[in-house]
Amino acid sequence: MSNFKLLKAPFNRENPITVQVLGICSALAVTVQMKPAIVMALSVIVVTAFSNLIISMLRNTIPPRIRIIVQLVVIAALVIIVDQLLKAYVYDVSQKLSVFVGLIITNCILMGRLEAFAMAQKPWPSFLDGIGNGIGYGLILVIVSFFRELLGSGSFYGHKVIPQSFYDAGYIDNGLMILPPMALITIGTIIWVQRSKNRDLIEK
């Protein structure tokens, strides 16, 4: 696979969330509004890219028996750096993300990509693979948060977009969109749309 393909495949056909089923755990809770979702997506991109890079550089020196713990230590160190940076520069968002930044450590995308890709490939392709998977994951987060914020609070990235005249005419924000269940149903719908476009992804 060419490098560009490595970067691009996870956006759609090998999307970590909708196709590889990795990393749903920690993400959905931050998709009520777009801003935390984007910050979360960026954090994950940074962590996936650099953990892939570091593990790939170390891959020949890590004894196979203890590789899980080595991977966890590398990931945890990167997450601590990201967490401290978020606390220093965007404190309000970091309050909103609460424990979910820490939970990037156990995000299955990281372990999944490290095991499946970085342990066997050279650093540069691994780095691109990490960025690609991070973006593929972020894309889903942003789409979900876009719909939840638009329908749930009538705004886009914190700005009201639904005009007051709509509300005067009787339009009401859908309160259910803000609640956790709708994140799951939105993802289900995204999968539905994606698989009707790419029919070979359909499960038997």
Next chain:
Amino acid sequence: MDSLFNLFVRSVFIDNMIFAYFLGMCSYLAVSKTVKTSVGLGIAVTFVLVITAPLNWFVDTYLLKEGALTWLGADYADVDLSYLSFIIFIAVIAAMVQLVEMVVEKVSPPLYNALGIFLPLIAVNCAILGVALFVQEREYTSVAEVTVYSFGSGIGWFLAIVGFAAIREKITYSNIPAPLKGLGIAFILTGLMAVAFMSFMGIKI
């Protein structure tokens, strides 16, 4: 006593790990094909949670928090190691899972046969680290609270995965639109179950 029961009910139904925080979704989706295996995984998660969450609380309270090292002497009173908590928590969890696996193997082979294959999976289950971090964030003050909270979260996770597996066993016979089969319907089902669980939100105890 009242507040502990309250905490238990909250953590099982209202703050359910899956339906309210989406924690542990990976193994939840992967190991819910049959009710039998999901019961095994549910018990294993509860078991590991009840062991690791109080342990991590002790580590946090006596080693990491600001001022936690006061017991070493007045010089250490303003040491704050809380930035290390992620790495320490995950190390404690991984070590405990390994230890539990070995102890269970020695002490009770039948239990090991039932839980054995799930234990390594659990080290990277977000629900375990999630509970440890929630305990830290919400600043529970006694070990009883932490134990009850972690037990409740485990039971909540158990209920969720067993219920989901039961529905999933039935749904294989239903006529679902092809692109929605498998993963898609799994998400929508979980969403609907979460809506059902939300009816507990109104309870004030």
